[in-house]
Amino acid sequence: MKKGWKIFWHTLFWVSIISFFVFIAHSERISMRALLIIFLGFGIINIALFYLNYLLLIPWYLDKKKYRQYAGVLVLTIIVFGLVKYGLASVFWTEMHPTVKGQKMPHEALKFGWYFTQTCFTSILFLFLSTVLQFSLDWFTNERVQRDLENQRLTAELAFLKSQINPHFLFNSLNSIYSLAYQKSETTPEAILKLSEIMRYMLYECNDNKVDLAKELTYLQNYIDLQKIRFGKKAYVDFEVNGQVTNQRIVPLLLIAFIENAFKHGVANDPKHPIKLIINLDDGHLSFYMENRKHVHNRDSSGGIGLSNVKRRLDLLYPNAYKLEIHDDADIYTCELSLIL
Template sequence: MKKGWRIFCHILIWLGFIAFFASLARYSGKMTIHAVLVVFVLYGVINISAFYINYLVLIPRFLDKKKYKLYALWILATLIGFGLIKYGAGAFFKSEILMRTKGHETTFIKYFSNTLIITTIFLFLSAVLKFTNDWFLNERIQRDLENQRLSAELSFLKSQINPHFLFNSLNSIYSLAYQKSDTTPEAILKLSEIMRYMLYECNDNKVDLERELQYLHNYIDLQKIRFGDNAFINFDVTGEVTSQQIVPLLLISFIENAFKHGIANDASTPIILRIKVEDGHLFFFIQNKKHTHNRDSSGGIGLANVRRRLDLLYPGKYNLDIRDEADTYTCQLSLVL
C-alpha cells in the first residue's frame, strides 16, 4: 500500500472511531456538546499521539533493536508524561472533566491512575498493529525471496535443457555428416527450426500445447532423418490440444532419453509414444526397448531436470511413474494443465 493511501486510511479510521463514540455519548443525553468535544476530540488527539509515538518512534528505535530496558523506561516515561498532560487538560476544562455529578472534584491520584489505563490500552494497540504489520511484511518478503529463488532455479533448469538438447542433436548430425548423408542439410534445417522455438517462442511460463507438440514432432523428424528408413516410432496424439497450455520443454527429455538409450531401429519393438488430453489433464506415455550396452552416466540429467521442474511448476498436480525393467523403459506422466 502506498504511503499517502496508508496515511489517509489511518486518518479515516481514527475520525470514524472518534465520531462513533462521541455520537454515543451525545445521544445518551449525559454530556453537553462542549463536554463531548473536549473528552472525545481533545483526549482522542492526545491518546492517538501516544499511539503513534510508540508505533513510529519507540518500537522501531528500541524494541526492534532489542533494547528492552530502554524501551521499558521510555514506555514508563510516556505513561507518566501523557498522564500529566491529560491531568493538565482536565484542570483546564475542570467542569467537563474533573467535576463529578455531585459537585466533588476528582482527586489527582484517581484521575491519574485512570489516564494510565487508557494510555496503556492505546500503547498496547499500537504495539499489536506494529507487530502485525511487521509479520505481514516479513511474510511478503519471505514469499518474494522464495519466488525469486524458485524463478532463478527454474531459469537455471531451463538453461540446462538447451545445451543438453543441442549436445545430443549435434551428435546425431555429426553422425550423418560423418556418413556423408544427403540428409545432413535437412537435419541442420530441422535443428534450426527447433532452436528457433526454444530460443524465441518458449520464454513465457506456459506455451500453447499445440505448439509444444509441433516441437516434439520436429525433434522426432530430426531423429528419423538420423536413422533413415530404420527409425520406428509410433507417435499418437488424441484429445483437444488447441485450447490448452503447458510449461515449455517439459516432455522433450523423455523422448530424448528413449532415442538415446533405447532401440529405435527395430520394427518389432518400436518406440511407443502416446499423448492424450482429456478434461484438462494430459496423459503422456512412452516406452522403448533398452540398449543393454548403453550405460551413459550423463543420461539422467534430463530426467532429473524434468522431475525438479514438475515439483516446482506442478506441485500436487502431477504423477510420474518410471519403470526401469530389464528389457524395457517406460515413463507415464499425468498432470493437470
C-alpha cells in the first residue's frame, strides 16, 4: 500500500474512533473543557501506545520471533502507561467530573486500584488493535506477493509452452517440405509459400493472450492446405465449421496440436475414412471434434510435445472452463474438446 493511502486510512480510523467517543461523551453532557482534556490528553496517550506497538515493538520483537522479550516489554509498557494515565487523571479529575447531583465530586473517588485496572484494560485494547492491524496488513501483503509470484511463474510457464509450439510446428513442416523437395515435387514452392503465411501468423498475430477466432480458423485451414500439398492432393479431410463466427476470441495455437497428430499418426489418404475435424459454435461455447484412423506404422517413438503442451495450456488459461476427452482405441483415435470462450 502506498504511503499516502496508509496515512489516509489511519487518519480515517482515528477520526472515526474519536467521533464515536465524542458522540458518547456529548450524550452524557460533558463540558468542552473536559472533552479537550480527555481527547488531547488521554487520546494522545492511547494513540502513542498504539503506534509504539505498531511501529516499534512488533518489528523489533514479534517479527523477529522474540516472543518472551515482546511479552515482557508489553507488560512493562502497560504498567508505565497506566501510571501516566493515573497521574493525568489525578491532576484533572475535578475538571473531568465536575458535578454529581449538584455536588463537587471528591478527589478521593479516584481510587488507584480501580482506576489503574481500568487503564490497563484500555491499554490492552489499543495494543490488541495495533497488533491486529499489523497482522492483517502482513497477511494481505503476503497474499499479494504470493499472487504476484504465482502470476509471474504462470506467465513464464505459458511463455515457455508457447515457445515450444513454433519450433515443434516448424520441425514437422520442414520435414514435410523436405520430403516434397526430395521427390522434386512441383508443389514445393507452393508449400513454402503456404508455410510462410502460416509462420507470419504465428510470429506476428499470436502475441496477445487471445486472438480473433476467425484468424485462428484461417490458420488451421492453411495448415490443412499445406498437408494436402504434402500428400500430393491426396489428403482427405472433412473440415467443418458450424455456427456463426463473429467476434469470438480464443487462445492462439490451441487446436493445432490435435490436427498435427491426426496427420502425423493417422491415415490421411483413405477417401473412405477421411480425417474429421468439426467445430461447432454456439453462444460463446466452442466444441471441437476430431477423428482419424490410426496408422500403425506412422508412430513417433519420441512421443512429441504437442498434446501435453496443449493440456497444460488449457489448465492454465481455461481453468474450470473446458472438458477434454480422448479415446485411443485400437483403430480409431478421437478427441472431443468443449470450451467456454
